[in-house]
Amino acid sequence: MLSIKNLRAKIDNKEILKGLNLNINPGEVHAIMGPNGSGKSTLSNILTGKKGYEIEGEVTFEKEDLLKLEPEERAHKGIFLAFQYPLEIPGVNTNIFLKTSINAIKKARGEKELDAIEFLKLIKKKSADLKFDEKILSRQLNVGFSGGEKKKNEILQMSILNPKLAILDETDSGLDIDALRVVSEGVNTLRNQNNAFLIITHYQRLLDYVIPDYVHVLKNGQIIKSGGPELAKNLEKLGYKDFN
Amino acid sequence: MNSIEKNIDNLKDYKYGFITDIENIRAPKGLNEDTIKFISNIKKEPKWMLDFRIKAFERLKLLKEPNWQKPKFPKIDYQDLYYYSAPKSMDDKPKSLDELDPKLLETYKKLGIPLQEQARLNGIAIDAVFDSVSVATTFKEELIKQGIIFCSMSEAIQKHSELVRKYLGSVIPITDHFYATLNSAVFTDGSFVYIPEGIRCPMELSTYFRINASETGQFERTLIIADKGSYVSYLEGCTAPMRDKNQLHAANVELIALDDAEIKYSTVQNWYPGDKNGKGGIYNFVTKRGLCKGKNSKISWTQVETGSAITWKYPSCILKGDNSVGEFYSIAITNNYQMADTGTKMIHLGKNTRSKIISKGISAGNSDMMYRGLVDISARADNSRNFTQCDSLLMGNKCGAHTIPYIKNKNSKSKIEHEATTSKISDEQLYYCKQRGLNSEEAISLIVNGFCKEVLQQLPMEFAVEAQKLVGISLEGSVG
């Protein structure tokens, strides 16, 4: 589904990704761990088309060159990023944002857009599943949301948009124990043979709930080690020091 | 929201920029007594009207153009302008829409205002002003059955002379300031509205101003009188062809609300803004003033200003009657090289008067936006209140936004509150929206419409959707 070959990325002449390789097939869950500043968010930004990087290498998504697509085109193709730091957009009602988003994607795919009632039904169900207080949805997007509420809002959007490839950038950071469980269930419910997840995390505890197929260690702009779920457990014990 | 997205694609350019090829009658170029007599004569005005004009002209000779505004522009050569231009076909005074020059009908159709169809739809009556003349007014007959007068200013001067004579210049005196005085001398047409005592006007009244002829100034004059206990909602819209040279539109609009009356005046201003490099466009120098003359009266201005090379106007309320209310809701958008210096004045004279100002300024490209406002509470205006909220939104690093609120409170029992914010649409925000499937235009439209929601809600329903679209379109191309 996603294939990254020898990806290099520079910003302001600073090389951040230094030859990264990764393959993700449908049905797989990959976890990426790595020290602060190692380039994890940079990788998610590049996969979703954020501007400002000098990029070399090859990235294909469902056999198509991903790097030449605009961010919104990638979203239309089913790539979703749960942001490490979700943006606040004053004045924009969260419900309206969600509706605009899902309908923009449906329109791009030539599907029928949701009317107000269909949307309301969907949002009611999904927020109940995620134990998300619906009242929050009538507020301005992420404005004044607590850290945890912002993260849950990202997961709510993910479950509404039902992406093919979901990238979760430290979604678990800042969640309380109950919220962590609910978010994990959210991921597990969506998880199926046709979609894939790339989960960036610093902590093993999320991976207790969402069992990954692969764990990768990203350090210094490269994946220096890959393995199964046990790799994450070792990391938790040893830290990154000894990985080289 | 949907309509914004659907329509954004097929409305990329200024789509009102066409020119109607029509034969005109013009006054000879130049600002002088002969021109004024020409205008007065061709409109068959009574002598008092000509005297009014001449008096204003005499006064004008003593006045200088103001120069304190933020947008600067090359000196206007007033002798090199036409002050009157009207389609020749209007000579024969068409009695109905069927007799109107098909070219004019076609023009309004292209502008999205099919007069003939509109005349059959209920809900909105239209006065169509083309350069210096009103070419048609719909629903006149239906309205007059309730005593409501809705007609062109020229017709009102002839047929409702007493009302016009009593109120014209009563809110904007001919001595006011350069552009207002110029207008008093050479104004050509506009709308006249009178709502009799106790009548609630059953439909929206609106005027559509079109500039067509080149090298011609448009000097609109509108007068709206709401008698005791009456209500009217009025809306004006305007467009002009794309031309390399700047053109002047200098209007005077006077509103008078008597006891317990309410006037709601909305503007959707979409004059040609000039091209991407700032060439051409309308100079929109307008004096709009409302007098809450009676007790418990209310005047509310709502404006959506997206067009013009320079917008320079302060729709104001003089709150003379006790308990009267003034409101100003504004969205002003500047893009490319547009400039705006706009805001309002709320003059509290009566007791328990209240005013509210909600201003949303959006600047993009290389444009410059100024909010300038005055709240003046006089010593007699006990227990008066003002609330002002002034928000600016910037897009990019090359545009400017400024806020100058002048506050004068001479009454210790009265209170003024002022809030202001400045924010910026960041690339991060846009990226976030795009990651959720929205393209640049959809994202900006969503953010900007969210920003101006409070003002858009004030517009009559029929126009709110149009205005929303316009807001999106005006900012098109402002991000990469």
Ligand SMILES: Nc1ncnc2c1ncn2[C@@H]1O[C@H](COP(=O)(O)OP(=O)(O)OP(=O)(O)O)[C@@H](O)[C@H]1O
């Ligand atoms: N615009 C920029 N200019 C220079 N350096 C940058 C820029 N943006 C990011 N970086 C640097 O790139 C490196 C990688 O950042 P990135 O956000 O990808 O790290 P991360 O692995 O996600 O870290 P964390 O675990 O703290 O979230 C960091 O050292 C960061 O300071």
Ligand SMILES: [Mg+2]
């Ligand atoms: Mg990060």
